[in-house]
Amino acid sequence: MIINTIIYYFREAATSLIRNAWLTVASMGTIIISLLILGSSVLLVLNVRQIASDLESSLEITVFLEDGLEQDRLDELREEIKFVPGVTVVNFVAKEQALEDLEESFGDKAELLSGLEDNNPLPNSYTVKTREANLVPEAARELEKLEGVEQVRYGQGVVEKLLALTHWVRIWGSLALLVLGVAAVLLIATTIRMSVFARRREIGIMKMLGATNIFVRMPFMLEGMIIGLTGGLVAVLIINFGYLSLLNKVMLALPFIQLVDDPGNIYLVLGSLLGAGFVIGTLGSTISLRRFLRV
Amino acid sequence: MIQLYNVSKKYPNKVQALNDITLNIQKGEFVFLVGPSGAGKSTLTKLICREELPSRGQVIVNGRSLLRMKNREVPYLRRKIGMVYQDFRLIPNKTVFENIAFALEIIGASHKEIKQVVPAVLRMVGMETKINMLPAQLSGGEQQRTAVARAIVNNPVLILADEPTGNLDPDTSWELMKLFMDINRRGTTILMSTHAWDIVDNMKKRVIQLDNGVIVRDEEGGVYSHDH
Ligand SMILES: Nc1ncnc2c1ncn2[C@@H]1O[C@H](COP(=O)(O)OP(=O)(O)O)[C@@H](O)[C@H]1O
Ligand SMILES: [Mg+2]
Numbered sequence: 293m294i295i296n297t298i299i300y301y302f303r304e305a306a307t308s309l310i311r312n313a314w315l316t317v318a319s320m321g322t323i324i325i326s327l328l329i330l331g332s333s334v335l336l337v338l339n340v341r342q343i344a345s346d347l348e349s350s351l352e353i354t355v356f357l358e359d360g361l362e363q364d365r366l367d368e369l370r371e372e373i374k375f376v377p378g379v380t381v382v383n384f385v386a387k388e389q390a391l392e393d394l395e396e397s398f399g400d401k402a403e404l405l406s407g408l409e410d411n412n413p414l415p416n417s418y419t420v421k422t423r424e425a426n427l428v429p430e431a432a433r434e435l436e437k438l439e440g441v442e443q444v445r446y447g448q449g450v451v452e453k454l455l456a457l458t459h460w461v462r463i464w465g466s467l468a469l470l471v472l473g474v475a476a477v478l479l480i481a482t483t484i485r486m487s488v489f490a491r492r493r494e495i496g497i498m499k500m501l502g503a504t505n506i507f508v509r510m511p512f513m514l515e516g517m518i519i520g521l522t523g524g525l526v527a528v529l530i531i532n533f534g535y536l537s538l539l540n541k542v543m544l545a546l547p548f549i550q551l552v553d554d555p556g557n558i559y560l561v562l563g564s565l566l567g568a569g570f571v572i573g574t575l576g577s578t579i580s581l582r583r584f585l586r587v
Numbered sequence: 588m589i590q591l592y593n594v595s596k597k598y599p600n601k602v603q604a605l606n607d608i609t610l611n612i613q614k615g616e617f618v619f620l621v622g623p624s625g626a627g628k629s630t631l632t633k634l635i636c637r638e639e640l641p642s643r644g645q646v647i648v649n650g651r652s653l654l655r656m657k658n659r660e661v662p663y664l665r666r667k668i669g670m671v672y673q674d675f676r677l678i679p680n681k682t683v684f685e686n687i688a689f690a691l692e693i694i695g696a697s698h699k700e701i702k703q704v705v706p707a708v709l710r711m712v713g714m715e716t717k718i719n720m721l722p723a724q725l726s727g728g729e730q731q732r733t734a735v736a737r738a739i740v741n742n743p744v745l746i747l748a749d750e751p752t753g754n755l756d757p758d759t760s761w762e763l764m765k766l767f768m769d770i771n772r773r774g775t776t777i778l779m780s781t782h783a784w785d786i787v788d789n790m791k792k793r794v795i796q797l798d799n800g801v802i803v804r805d806e807e808g809g810v811y812s813h814d815h
Contacts, residue, residue, distance in 0.1 A: 500670050501693050
């Protein structure tokens with residue numbers, strides 16, 4: 293009966309897992325660490341992307357102009373700025389406007405600025421927006437070269453740093469994942485190999501009695517799958533609770549930063565981790581059985 | 588039941604274990620396979636259950652050519668053959684009952700069927716009182732009777748026994764032979780390789796003698812050897 297057979301598969305797999313307890317723990321541990329790295333890299337990249345795109349919409353370049361430019365030159369400059377790659381919106385801010393904005397931001401303490409109207413030290417400026425945040429640094433460099441431009445300022449390198457971070461997270465994350473993933477697969481393969489070795493007499497008897505290949509192999513396949521899934525589950529739980537508490541802390545401490553918190557995205561990441569655990573486990577068993585259990 | 592046509596077997600290490608064997612064993616026969624160690628008896632047995640493939644020639648078992656048989660069909664061939672070996676091949680951490688139940692579990696028998704069939708077959712081999720014992724708690728003869736019970740529990744058409752009395756004392760050996768005769772009387776074909784000349788001489792069955800991979804004698808009602 294199918295149900296008996298399934299119970300048999302699980303019982304045999306459990307026996308092997310317990311018999312090789314140390315290897316089981318080692319392979320599960322490797323899977324957990326690989327998946328923790330995978331999960332946190334993915335979440336980090338997702339969050340940095342989200343933060344970067346939030347910044348992107350608020351990020352503008354301020355191009356301070358030299359004093360005493362003619363209206364003709366100002367108009368020309370506007371056209372030249374529009375011509376810089378990536379630039380989408382250009383707005384002129386006259387020095388008077390700039391002072392008003394400054395006073396507004398000072399609020400009650402605006403009187404500190406009184407007297408400046410007569411001798412306004414602030415320059416005229418253009419505020420410039422780009423199509424995407426990662427175009428800001430390059431556009432800024434181009435804008436600096438234009439004639440009549442005194443200084444160019446933007447997000448103090450935040451965008452560059454953020455984008456460089458995702459870049460490195462991706463590279464090192466992938467590398468660590470690759471190494472650990474291979475280690476996990478090999479450890480599982482070794483675990484299964486030990487199980488096959490411990491049962492080689494029994495396997496011979498099973499074949500003599502007319503057991504099908506599936507029947508002989510299934511407990512070992514299951515063993516790898518259980519290691520993979522259990523490792524995946526532990527990693528998922530750690531990441532889930534870890535990330536939830538991070539979300540809470542960030543919400544309290546840095547309310548202006550909006551992290552990825554929609555359940556859909558988070559469950560997708562967690563589900564993929566579980567899937568990855570399963571795949572690693574299955575792969576390990578398959579490799580081992582191909583090599584050590586020719587039936 | 589078993590037909591071999593010009594069968595030769597050369598192992599990868601170049602040992603020629605069998606050389607141009609042709610033989611025909613009918614359904615219901617009881618056949619002894621004799622000959623010195625290294626003559627090729629075990630190899631012949633392995634060809635019949637397709638543990639090995641011949642280097643040349645045809646092997647036909649129960650009407651099927653084993654050369655043409657696909658790998659995935661082999662388990663179903665083995666379910667029609669009961670195998671008994673000198674070293675019993677019981678699973679040490681399973682009881683007598685569980686060892687036999689295992690043969691049924693493998694082929695997908697139900698719990699109910701197992702509960703019915705296992706005690707019946709153990710009664711047949713006289714092991715009904717030892718049903719919950721482990722192999723290590725049994726004598727050699729009892730272990731071998733358990734192995735025979737396992738071999739016949741699926742109602743095979745053929746029993747292949749490779750020196751089944753090799754580890755048994757003479758009295759126990761005779762008990763086992765009585766069991767085999769019972770099984771044979773029910774129509775099951777038996778091919779048994781052996782060194783037990785007194786058994787062969789007394790039973791007056793067909794004897795096939797191998798030497799150096801060739802059949803040197805094949806006679807009905809034969810004796811172990813004409814040399815003594
Ligand atoms: N798997 C094997 N690989 C290589 N040589 C083998 C193998 N099995 C048996 N032989 C050789 O084949 C010959 C016949 O062996 P076997 O069939 O076991 O004889 P018997 O059972 O009559 O003692 C012997 O020379 C033995 O060494
Ligand atoms: Mg032999």
